[in-house]
Every structure is written in C-alpha cells, then in structure tokens.
Amino acid sequence: MSPKSSNVAALFWLITCVLGCNLKLVWLRSRSVKMMRTVESVFTVMVLLGLLVIGESEVYIVTIEGEPVTSYKGGVNGFEATAVESDEKLDFTSDLVTSYSGHLEQRHDMLLETLFDDGNYKKLYSYKHLINGFAVHISPLQAEMLRRAPGVKSVDRDWKVKKLTTHTPQFLGLPTGVWPTGGGFDRAGEEIVIGFVDSGIFPHHPSFQNQVTEPYGPVPKYRGKCEVDPATKKSFCNGKIVGAQHFAAAATAAGAFNPEVDFDSPLDGDGHGSHTAAIAAGNNGIPVQVQGYEFGKASGMAPRARIAVYKALYRMFGGFVADVVAAIDQAVYDGVDILNLSVGPNSPPATTKTTFLNPFDATLLSAVKAGVFVAQASGNEGPLAKTIVSYSPWIASVAAAVDDRRYKNHLTLGNGKILAGVGLSPSTSPNQKFTLVAANDVLLDSSVVKFSPSDCQRPEVLNGNMVKGNILLCGYSFNFVSGSASIKKVAETAKSLGAVGFVLAVENASPGTKFDPVPVGLPGILITDVRNSMDLIDYYNVSTSRDWTGRVKSFEGTGSIGDGLEPILHKSAPMVALFSARGPNIKDYKFEDADLLKPDILAPGSLIWASWSPNGTDEPNYEGENFAMISGTSMAAPHIAGIAALIKQKHPHWSPAAIKSALMTTSNTLDRAERPILAQQYSGSETMTFIPATPFDYGSGHVNPRAALDPGLVFDAGYEDYLGFLCTTPGIDSHEIVNYTHQPCNYTLGHPYNLNYPSITVSHLMGTQTITRTVTNVDEEESYSITARMAPAIAIETSPPAMTIGPGASQKFTVTLTVRSATGSYSFGEVLLKGNRGHKVRMPVVAMGYDR
Numbered sequence: 001m002s003p004k005s006s007n008v009a010a011l012f013w014l015i016t017c018v019l020g021c022n023l024k025l026v027w028l029r030s031r032s033v034k035m036m037r038t039v040e041s042v043f044t045v046m047v048l049l050g051l052l053v054i055g056e057s058e059v060y061i062v063t064i065e066g067e068p069v070t071s072y073k074g075g076v077n078g079f080e081a082t083a084v085e086s087d088e089k090l091d092f093t094s095d096l097v098t099s100y101s102g103h104l105e106q107r108h109d110m111l112l113e114t115l116f117d118d119g120n121y122k123k124l125y126s127y128k129h130l131i132n133g134f135a136v137h138i139s140p141l142q143a144e145m146l147r148r149a150p151g152v153k154s155v156d157r158d159w160k161v162k163k164l165t166t167h168t169p170q171f172l173g174l175p176t177g178v179w180p181t182g183g184g185f186d187r188a189g190e191e192i193v194i195g196f197v198d199s200g201i202f203p204h205h206p207s208f209q210n211q212v213t214e215p216y217g218p219v220p221k222y223r224g225k226c227e228v229d230p231a232t233k234k235s236f237c238n239g240k241i242v243g244a245q246h247f248a249a250a251a252t253a254a255g256a257f258n259p260e261v262d263f264d265s266p267l268d269g270d271g272h273g274s275h276t277a278a279i280a281a282g283n284n285g286i287p288v289q290v291q292g293y294e295f296g297k298a299s300g301m302a303p304r305a306r307i308a309v310y311k312a313l314y315r316m317f318g319g320f321v322a323d324v325v326a327a328i329d330q331a332v333y334d335g336v337d338i339l340n341l342s343v344g345p346n347s348p349p350a351t352t353k354t355t356f357l358n359p360f361d362a363t364l365l366s367a368v369k370a371g372v373f374v375a376q377a378s379g380n381e382g383p384l385a386k387t388i389v390s391y392s393p394w395i396a397s398v399a400a401a402v403d404d405r406r407y408k409n410h411l412t413l414g415n416g417k418i419l420a421g422v423g424l425s426p427s428t429s430p431n432q433k434f435t436l437v438a439a440n441d442v443l444l445d446s447s448v449v450k451f452s453p454s455d456c457q458r459p460e461v462l463n464g465n466m467v468k469g470n471i472l473l474c475g476y477s478f479n480f481v482s483g484s485a486s487i488k489k490v491a492e493t494a495k496s497l498g499a500v501g502f503v504l505a506v507e508n509a510s511p512g513t514k515f516d517p518v519p520v521g522l523p524g525i526l527i528t529d530v531r532n533s534m535d536l537i538d539y540y541n542v543s544t545s546r547d548w549t550g551r552v553k554s555f556e557g558t559g560s561i562g563d564g565l566e567p568i569l570h571k572s573a574p575m576v577a578l579f580s581a582r583g584p585n586i587k588d589y590k591f592e593d594a595d596l597l598k599p600d601i602l603a604p605g606s607l608i609w610a611s612w613s614p615n616g617t618d619e620p621n622y623e624g625e626n627f628a629m630i631s632g633t634s635m636a637a638p639h640i641a642g643i644a645a646l647i648k649q650k651h652p653h654w655s656p657a658a659i660k661s662a663l664m665t666t667s668n669t670l671d672r673a674e675r676p677i678l679a680q681q682y683s684g685s686e687t688m689t690f691i692p693a694t695p696f697d698y699g700s701g702h703v704n705p706r707a708a709l710d711p712g713l714v715f716d717a718g719y720e721d722y723l724g725f726l727c728t729t730p731g732i733d734s735h736e737i738v739n740y741t742h743q744p745c746n747y748t749l750g751h752p753y754n755l756n757y758p759s760i761t762v763s764h765l766m767g768t769q770t771i772t773r774t775v776t777n778v779d780e781e782e783s784y785s786i787t788a789r790m791a792p793a794i795a796i797e798t799s800p801p802a803m804t805i806g807p808g809a810s811q812k813f814t815v816t817l818t819v820r821s822a823t824g825s826y827s828f829g830e831v832l833l834k835g836n837r838g839h840k841v842r843m844p845v846v847a848m849g850y851d852r
Helices: 003-021 033-055 095-115 140-148 249-253 272-281 321-334 359-369 446-451 478-482 487-496 530-543 633-650 656-665 719-728 734-741
Strands: 058-064 122-127 133-138 152-157 160-163 193-198 241-246 286-290 293-298 306-311 338-341 343-345 373-377 396-402 409-413 418-421 434-438 471-475 501-505 524-527 544-546 552-555 558-561 601-604 608-611 627-630 678-682 688-692 760-766 768-777 782-790 794-799 802-805 810-819 827-835 840-850
Touching: 058 095, 058 140, 058 321, 058 359, 095 122, 095 133, 095 140, 122 249, 122 321, 133 140, 133 249, 133 321, 140 152, 152 734, 160 321, 193 241, 193 272, 193 321, 193 633, 241 321, 249 321, 272 306, 272 338, 272 608, 272 633, 286 627, 293 608, 293 627, 306 321, 321 338, 321 359, 338 633, 343 373, 359 373, 359 719, 359 734, 373 633, 373 656, 396 633, 409 524, 409 530, 418 524, 418 530, 434 530, 434 552, 471 487, 487 501, 487 524, 501 530, 501 558, 524 530, 530 544, 601 633, 633 656, 656 840, 719 734, 760 768, 760 810, 782 794, 782 810, 782 840, 794 827, 794 840, 802 810, 810 840
Parallel strands: 193 306, 193 338, 241 306, 338 373, 373 396, 396 601, 434 471, 471 501, 501 524, 760 840
Antiparallel strands: 058 133, 058 152, 122 133, 160 343, 286 293, 409 418, 409 558, 434 558, 544 552, 608 627, 678 688, 768 810, 782 802, 782 827, 794 810, 827 840
C-alpha cells in the first residue's frame, strides 16, 4: 500500500468512526507529521460534520428476526409458544406472553447496545405483540448500520399521518331497528370496548359521563391503564372511559411536540378525538346546545360501549407512524374489541414496494389476527380517482356519505331577489328589511386596508355607529380557508358593533372548497355561490350613492336573513360526499391498480354533530364549544366502529372478517327514494354535479345496521388467507413478506382476487377468469339461488345456480368473467345470493377487460 493510499484509508476509517461508529477518541500513529496534520484538520471538519449529521437524527421503525407474541409458535429455548389458533382469544396477561415479550425487548436492547454507544441513540418503543421490532431515534448513517446488521429485517424511516351526531342514529334506523334487539339503547354495546387512536378525549363531556341511573361496572377482560391529568391530578377514566394513554415519543424526538399546546396527557387539545369517540360510543340523549340553540339530542352508535383512548394525534401536526403503531400495539394488548382509526398516511408509503406491506399495515394485520375489528377512514382527497389511503384487505375502509339532513338559508334583497346560502342562525325580524352596510365602507381609518378588514375579524377597525342596527356585509377571503379567520369571529364582530346580522359573500372559490353551515347566535348567512355573491354586490353598488372620492353618501340597499336553524330532510340520501376518497385501490406507490376493491363501505360523514373539546382548536368556528358539526371520512369510520360493536355484542365469536362481511353484503346501493345512490363530483368548473355512484365511490354500498345483524351468510377469512393474498400479489418480494409477517409464503391463492373477500376486483382481465368464493351460514339451514349481472363489456356466470347450506356449514361457488370487449375502462356488476328465508347477500364485482 502506498503512503497516499494509507493516508486515504486512515482518513476513511476516521470519518466512518466519527459519523457512524461513535467510538471513543483514538490517536492515530502516522508515518509523518504531514499526515498527522492532515488527519487533524480533516478530523476537525468531520467532527463538525458528524455533529451536523447526528443533529439531523430521525425516527426509524425497525423489525428484526423472530416472531411477535401473536405469531410465535415456539422454537426459542426456554420460551413456549404464545400463538393461538385463529378462533381462539390470546391471553396477553399469561406468564408465557409476559416472559416471551420480555425476551423480545431484551433482544431489541442488546442489538442497539452492540451497535451504538450510550447517548448516541434513543429507543422510543419496543414492539412485541403485533410486530417484532422497535422505534429508535438515530442518524441516517446509524440507520444504514442497522439495516446491514445481522438479524435486522427492515428499517423504515418514520412517516407522518393526518386526521382524516344527533340525527345519524335515526337515519340509520338504530333506535327502532337495532337497539331494541339488544335490550334498548341502555344496553347497546354493553361490555364491548372500542379503542380510539386519535387526538385524545375531553373526559368531562356529558357524552362520556358514567350514568347515575345505570352506572358502568368494571370490564374484567380489559386491562388498559388510566393516566392522571397533570393539572387536576384526577384520572381520565370514569367507568365509561376505561382506558386513557398518550403516545408522543416519536413526535417529541422529531421536535414537533409542544407539551403546552398539545397537552402531555390524553386530554384532547384538538376536538377530533372527542368527536369520533362520541359518534361511535357517546351516551344517548345528550342535548346538543351551541350558541344558545339546541340542535337535537346526540347519541353514539353503541351508546353503552366503553371507550379506550390512545392519543397519538396532535392539533398542529397530525401524528407519526411510530407513535400510532405503539398505540395500536398497546390497544390490542389491553384487550379492545374494536379499533377506530380516523387517521391515515399523507400519501402511499414510498419506502416499500407495496401499500399492503409496511409497519403500519403489518401491525393492523396482527391486530386482526388477535381478533380485533379495525375501521379506518378511507381519506378526504376526493373526488379524484385513486385517492384512497386505506389499502389493505384486513381493514374496513370507510367512505363518507351525505345523509338526508341539509341546512339551508336565504337572503332576501330589497329588490325582491332571493339569494340562497348556508347559515345555522335565526332570522332577522319578520316582515322587516334592514340596511346593508359593507365593511370596506365603514372603516375608521383607510390605512387599515392592509389588515383585510373586509373579512370582519377585527371590530376595532370598523365604525360601530354606522354598523349598529344594520346588516354587515363581509368578504370571504383566503383567511377563512387557511383557518386564520372564522365565521364565529365574524358573528362576534357583528354583535359587538350592534349589527342585526351579517352576510359573508364568496367572490371566488376553488373547486372542492367546503362551505359547512356554522351555528351563530345572531342572524348570519354565507353566500356560497359566486354568481349569487355577484348579484348581491351589484345590488349593493347600484343602491349605494357615493361622492366623487368614492365615499358613501347614503346606504339605500336593504335585505333580510331567513331562519336557518331547522334542517330540511331530503330523499336523495345517502349520497357520496364530494371530499370522500375514491378508488381504484392501489397496490404500490407507483399507483398501479390492485385486485382489491376499496373503499369497503359507505357511512354518514358529512355535517355530523358530536361532542367537542372546549380546548379544541381544530375548527376555529367551534373554539370553546362543547359540540361541533364537522365533516370527513374521520366521522364515517366511527359510525362503522360503533355498528361493528353492536354486531360483536350479538355475535361475540365472529371474526373481524365475518363482521366486515356482514356489514358489506347487507349494504344498500339505493337511496331513500329507491334510486341508485349518487356521488357528488365536479364537472371541471366550480359547479358541483351529481353522477351515479360506483363501487369505487361507495365500495359495497351504504351501511344497513339492521340487516348487518342478521346477514345469513358471511365470507370469512383469517390470517393465513391474508398471507396468501400477499404472497399472490404480483411485484411483492417474498423476502419482504417474511420481513413484516415472519411467515414464509407456503400458501398462495393463485390470484389475489381469490381472497375470500365480500367483493371481487380483477384489474387486468384477459380472456376468461374463474374466481372462487366460500360462504358460511351463520343462521339456520337455508336454500340460496345465485344470480349475477354485469355491464355488457364483461360476461359473468356463476356456478352452481343454487345451493342449500346447513347451520355453520360452508360451501364454495365460482364466478366466471369473460372479456367481450376491451373498453379501456372498468365494468361494474354484482353477484346476488337470495335465500328462501329472506336473506339477501350481495357482492359487488369490478373488472377491466384487455385484449389478449
């Protein structure tokens, strides 16, 4: 080796040590003073650079060799098997589980201690029950060392997730069609524990109080912890709330967590978590009072179910997968029956080749293996195609519907013209018109224009003498979209200046902008249609006389605001909400289509009243309120979680797949008027249109709770079936499957669409394909006829045409699809199994045909 190459080798070694090895300072013996000086100068630079790299440490989720508790079948000396058969419930409190989970955590610690010195890394969580691995805060170079270490299966950089009800129980038929079968609302969901991975809870809300007349007793099967509120020193639990924990280690390591703002406890600093918990399991008959008005009485879908809180989302930044995985792992260990995830990734994970395989979805697969039903919001990026962020077959992915309740209002101008708008407000005095005064025309000082006074957020810049007794006209600026302005503040401004009411005019809006009605204490309306806003502005300008400088001489325009407090019930419901994410489902981050339909099911998710945290700042219009009416697939998922709790209560031994099948095969594709369900869509302009919905919009259809309790047949599936689905999906490396599931690909389905799922999707149909399904009878013996229909481009046949199935028995049938014409677009159809005892089992079919 030449002196030059020796110098290079020494420098390379030194750089490696400084950046990655974190070894103690080592003096190098050099062959010359010159080399020593070179080393010293480079050493100084590299120390600084090394500190920079270490300062850029990030959170990584690491999986290692060895099965987690749910999958361990033995083989490690001194530790007996902990896995159970698919129809058995795993006892997480057993000595076997405790011993083996301790062994796994010790292995995690030993691996890190072997590679890195103390103080140069921080382990955040050990994952032992659902996946075998840990979350650690390290530098990218340290992550590379981990990736190459023996026994390490995968190293994924943490990624972020985001947050994706008075009338809906009646709309879904629960009070008359479901609750009575389980003993009434005061027994609906009894002994079922629903876990919420969300932004926490406001425990003092009446929706979450322990009932005085029917107090909650203990739930022996649940063993979750209850944190204590640092401010009050009181437990967050009360019998209704049986568990309350928070997870913020990854958020803290990333520098995103602020204990003062985000609350270093399960307390809901956002509002979102309280809202979703109340939709699924809030107490029945709680008066919804906002701004001095009552908007009905609120109830959860399963009002007697218990609530277990796992806070992993925060008001300013959403959350991190490492915290969410820790929350899910803890929830399953604690013994929840149902898990609600109104949370999803910001985008498909780019670190893995498939959407189905990553630490998040692998954790949920193990949760389902442990018998936990998982409902997840499908995403809010609709109406564009391929916007789903809930991908896997073991998860119930929920789309959002608009129900039959609409809040509308109107502004009547002095010229007789009536302009439609939204506004949850009382009317101005009947049979009386009031003068219209624009905010820009009543400024105290023209120099304040730079503060955007037209949005009426700052009463101190407006002349109260000119506003008093009149209707204040304001402009809907971008500040309302960004959240720095609110309708609630407009109402406060108008009230403080003595106005009789206010009007917010939208002069321009981007397609997809949501304009939800907001409850206010004085007459107020939002004119959402730009053309109506232009009519208002034209009328105002024509009616207002000005001098040569533009200053107003007299306000002559008048108007009155209607009563917007009473909802209007429509028969064109349910309808797929504009924002609800759409299929096709994707199998990888290249957005290639999957042979699996998503979303799975549709549930109410638009304008949902439910409890709110007074601390919550997620919706500025509801700051300080106890209730809020908001929209999102986040609101749809807990509807399904609550209904799943009712099914679990009636059928305690059903698998998560059986519960999902019951929900899907009994759903509706017709609205209240017996017409096909429509989907809100944009036509390329700012005008919303309504088009016939497809399974890419609503999955199997809109949930029908009463029918779901008695489905007749179910399409059941278990852990081995999901592994077969993964092992059959093209493009998935079998080694990658082993990395995340610790199971080899010993079982395949031939094609992923052969997974025993309550829908059929063939994204690339060539010639003829035959798909197999197996149904299990969960009722008495019944004879079923099997029929099918499909769009003309695809021929469909079923075999056999009929079958008789005894109680508890299973039977196969096939569906054969043949390409008639390659249209370049998907065709939709369905298979219907109709029983002679009245059961109807419907399964959507989706396929795209190609030429050979």
